[in-house]
Amino acid sequence: DQQVKQNSPSLSVQEGRISILNCDYTNSMFDYFLWYKKYPAEGPTFLISISSIKDKNEDGRFTVFLNKSAKHLSLHIVPSQPGDSAVYFCAASAKSGAQKLVFGQGTRLTINP
Amino acid sequence: GAGVSQSPSNKVTEKGKDVELRCDPISGHTALYWYRQSLGQGLEFLIYFQGNSAPDKSGLPSDRFSAERTGGSVSTLTIQRTQQEDSAVYLCASSSGPNGELFFGEGSRLTVL
Numbered sequence: 001d002q003q004v005k006q007n008s009p010s011l012s013v014q015e016g017r018i019s020i021l022n023c024d025y026t027n028s029m030f031d032y033f034l035w036y037k038k039y040p041a042e043g044p045t046f047l048i049s050i051s052s053i054k055d056k057n058e059d060g061r062f063t064v065f066l067n068k069s070a071k072h073l074s075l076h077i078v079p080s081q082p083g084d085s086a087v088y089f090c091a092a093s094a095k096s097g098a099q100k101l102v103f104g105q106g107t108r109l110t111i112n113p
Numbered sequence: 114g115a116g117v118s119q120s121p122s123n124k125v126t127e128k129g130k131d132v133e134l135r136c137d138p139i140s141g142h143t144a145l146y147w148y149r150q151s152l153g154q155g156l157e158f159l160i161y162f163q164g165n166s167a168p169d170k171s172g173l174p175s176d177r178f179s180a181e182r183t184g185g186s187v188s189t190l191t192i193q194r195t196q197q198e199d200s201a202v203y204l205c206a207s208s209s210g211p212n213g214e215l216f217f218g219e220g221s222r223l224t225v226l
Contacts, residue, residue, distance in 0.1 A: 002155075004155070006155075009153075036217075041219065042219055043117070043204055043206070043216075043217030043218050043219050043220055044156070044204070044217050045216075045217070046214050046215065046216075089155060089156065091156075100146075100158055100161055100169065100171075100172075101156075101158065101215070102158065103148075103155040103156035103157075104155050105153065105154055105155040106155060
């Protein structure tokens with residue numbers, strides 16, 4: 001039972017353009033959502049988060065959008081840079097689960113110069 | 114070091130042997146998590162320690178898996194009678210509390226032949 005799904009295993013974007021990574025979830029109890037970035041041979045690092053009371057959170061080039069009715073969130077990176085090439089994981093948690101995060105399968109983003 | 118430290122970074126073992134994976138969390142972090150990532154999958158929650166509370170073991174896949182956290186710091190994940198399906202990267206994370214940001218180690222890659 002995959003509660004958090006990232007249906008695109010990979011995405012290729014040209015440098016300078018917008019990268020959009022998508023994530024869907026099924027558990028309506030989730031109220032906190034996060035994106036993590038992972039380089040090869042390193043652990044995931046926190047990128048940006050959003051609470052269910054918001055529908056948008058922005059941090060520099062990164063913006064996360066949350067559509068609660070569709071149980072969908074997305075991460076926008078603009079402009080995309082070669083250093084953004086990594087695997088991006090979407091994660092979600094419910095208050096009752098503290099930080100027991102449920103992760104998606106990840107999307108490998110490649111930024112082409 | 115200042116980050117989460119895991120050892121060994123790579124472990125190859127024969128089916129049926131026991132293995133121990135170690136995690137040194139960030140000093141002062143009260144929460145510690147174990148996740149694993151199998152090939153092509155997202156991060157799967159295994160177990161969560163918070164302070165002196167009883168651990169949340171709800172993610173452990175079988176009774177061959179166990180973990181302990183001694184003195185509220187270092188944690189050891191033990192897999193008994195390893196099976197080939199146990200092959201994965203085992204990631205440890207720590208946080209300053211139940212709602213703090215998770216900081217991940219680089220992981221221990223386990224290969225069961």
